Amino acid sequence: MTATGQRLLSLFINGEVINEQLIEETISKRVHASPRQLFEAMNGSLTTINRQLLQLELATIRRLTDEIKECEQLIEEHLQPYEDLYLRLLEIPGISQTTAQVVIAEVGPTVEAFETVERIASWAGLCPGSYESAGIQYGSKTTRGNRYLKAALCRAGLTAGRSNHQEFRAIYFKFSERKQKGKGVVALAHKLLRIVYMLIKTGETYTPWQQKKTPATAIA
DSSP, rough: OOOHHHHHHHHHHTTOOOOHHHHHHSSTTOOSSOOOHHHHOSSSSOOOHHHHHHHHHHHHHHHHHHHHHHHHHHHHHGGGGGGGHHHHTTTTTTTOHHHHHHHHHTOOOOOOOOSSSHHHHHTTTTTEEEEEEEEEEEEEOOOOOOOOHHHHHHHHHHHHHSEEEEEEHHHHHHHHHOHHHHHHHHHHHHHHHHHHHHHHOOOOOOOOOEEEEEHHOOOO
């Protein structure tokens, strides 16, 4: 519910006579629908109980919005001691502010708990398992792992794969051509985790593979 949506709901709640001019004065310029289209969608009548229920719903939306803002403020305050790491994570393709926050919250400011990058990949559920039958190794699905970190990195992997960064884009479209986009996203999430691991471990910044390679990109 955007600010415009909430203002339009308020027109219902207040029992105002709605017309195109009133709608035009209420909506944001970024709204794609025309005042006429919105008027046709809003044209009708509401009972007193309908308005009362809408008022309760709108109050709930505003309360939750305020709580979300408060949570975001708390997150920012707790991130301050790790601002350097946070900013370095944001330099990695596909890593958004939310993903960087999840990485710091779930992994922490160090990787001392994980001796190798394989260990953290297994813990995150981004290390493909395998099983053996008749002496033949078969691949299997990734392990469950830390669902919050895994989900965040998979979203980041999808973003990176669809970006203009060739080292990620090439991986994504390689799997896409095989109609295995899901596997491509997981592969990219695994790659991002390896980069994240080395950035945290070495304290270095991300450098694209086209430029001078650092240990962080070399291992990825």
